[in-house]
Amino acid sequence: MLKRTIYDEEHEIFRNSVRKWAEEEVFPHAETWREEGCVSREVWKKAGEQGFLCMYADEKYGGLGLDDFRYDMILAEEINPREPGFFIALHNRIVAPYIHKLGTDEQRDRFMPGIVSGDCVLAIAMTEPGTGSDLGGVRTRAVEMDDHWVLNGSKTYISNGFLAGLVVVAARTGDGHEIGLFLVEDGMEGFSRGRNLKKMGLASQDTAELFFDDVKIPKANVLGDPRKGFKSMMMNLAEERIMGALGFTARAERAFDVTMEYIMDRRAFGRPIGTFQNSRFKMASMRTELDAAWALTDHCVREHLKGELSAEMAAQAKLFTSEVEGRVVDECVQLHGGAGYMEEYEISRLYGDARISRIYAGTSEIMREIIGRGLGLDERSRN
């Protein structure tokens, strides 16, 4: 197994405390949350009390002012594989940075304390029923009035969609690629949530449709330049993708671990099934792919910590790790035999959870576009 070198002693101390906390406060509730289709609001508040939410936030907001990406990696590694519905990474590293980096002082003063305490769970609403990877095709529209904006449209597949107290909504503000980001708060008139969508996996992750019917957005809730939201969305994608890569690799690692245990224990034809050559070879290939996935992810993290991570490299990490994850969970189900298909076995859930990884945060096809264009193979330059 790959020896990882990106963590220091203080990170490992932090890991131990996260692990201990999750064993007490998170994992015992996992089954209930899966049934309810949503994690509890309390667990968010408890995570806030522990200081796990947005550590990089200023001390005056309750944060630690400690901007080290690795702490969020540890949270994702320790919590995500066993409780993927408790989507701290989305809150800490995908949505909150918009407010932390693009927000005005007034906006930060208003929202960051709740975000850090866990009272206000975050979501981001980009995808629409007709779009998907094509952010240029957004139809939700915001029209500027004298002292406010009026928002109309709908979004779908929004993670944390049910629990969210604050949603960053992307809406068209003009022609072409003019998009603005708006802070839509729970309770605003005309803002409603549709169904909690039934998915193949991630049962405890609330994924919802959001509707905006003449929602009046005060000017104070416009995030950044209302015409340049597209650029802001792109800015954060690299970090989002390595966060994803890390989560995928961690889940695949978990699948590997539960399968190792299973195949050493389970006997068929007079011996543990792990001792068959086929099992040995499959596990050996998976170990190799997993280590390569960790190495690539950690490399990207180092680049990111130096501020030098390219969009292409992040796309490579997202592509490679999600594909490795897909292969690993599939092989692990196979090694479980019939048990692998039964929900009571963890591997069956990991398999269902993993299938979205190659799709969300940009599909594998989009990743290949990004990487391929980086090679100079852009269709638009064919002449």
Added chain:
Amino acid sequence: MAFPRVHLEEEHEMFRDSARKFLQKELSGDVERWRAQGHVDREAFLKMGEQGLLLLWAEEQYGGLGIRDLRYEQVLIEESIRWTDIGFFHNAHSKLVGPYLDRLCTPEQKARFLPPAVRGESILGIAMTEPNTGSDLAGIRTKAVDMGDHWLVNGAKTFISNGIIGTTFVTAAKTGDGRGQIGLFVIEEGMEGFSRGRHLKKFGLPAQDTAELIFDNVKVPKENLLGDPGMGFAYMSECLAVERTMSAISSLSHAQVAFDVTLEFIKDRRAFGRPVGAFQNSRFKMAEMRARLDAAQAWLDQCVMLANADRLTPEDAAALKLLCSEIQGDMVDLGVQMHGGAGYMEEYRICQMYQDARISRIYAGTSEIMKEIIGRGLGLGEKDLR
């Protein structure tokens, strides 16, 4: 379907038409409820029986049609998967469990077991797998002891298809201490000591009721023993080849539906100013799958003809099951990917199909077992080469 099915005659296509009309009219509308409630309605079997679609092979004296041409079974599976659901296991009833009755029953047993099965009043299941076995059938622990005028059966089974709605189970139990010394017993609903355990929750196939069965001192009358009480292992090995051919038919039919559903979606769905299907990647992925599906279909159709002539070997059946289930797995994976986020949402059929398909590489013998069978057929068995 683009591929010409040259092995089918006009009468098979007429049968297809009438089966399709029946399935569309009588059962398609129930699928969503079956999936939600976790099992098919027993009435669905009655309707199939009324239509003459169960145990096609059963002789006329038992109410059947005496049709042993597998092409009809194939057509029925194709239509049933397309218009109802792959979890509707009427085929397990007719062609997985049925053949045990066909091969092993005495005339007296046939007269008792076949007519209700033809009418759909009884629903058949087979109870082989146990909590600690799986592919290793010789390792089962359920025991049947000869008590003179009956057999006393004790043990437990798991992962049993039709386990909740089933009424009549061909049950494998050890009848002696030798490895593989197994008898097959027909255990029926209502027998004292026979009960059902949990209705198991699965990753997919929600319309299929998969359950545990428990046998606690079940007195099984001697006339419910099938064939020789020591030969069950050999019987199971014989019937498994048929089961695997049926499983291959089912996998490929399912893959074909997934292909069609996906093709329709990517022609309709637009991104970046054009239909998703118009991207070269989509075109190539679908083209590759078209070629693989056609190749498999051609081979499968040929194997159906070989099976009709009783010339299909266990190795052929294993290779067929291996290939068709792997293609099915690749097809549903591609289908989900081509659907993007929608592919992960249960309201889209491809999402359900992805979940339903994952068991195909496992049940009726895992892909690994298929490779063992094929490989040993090549003379590469560990015991053969020393």
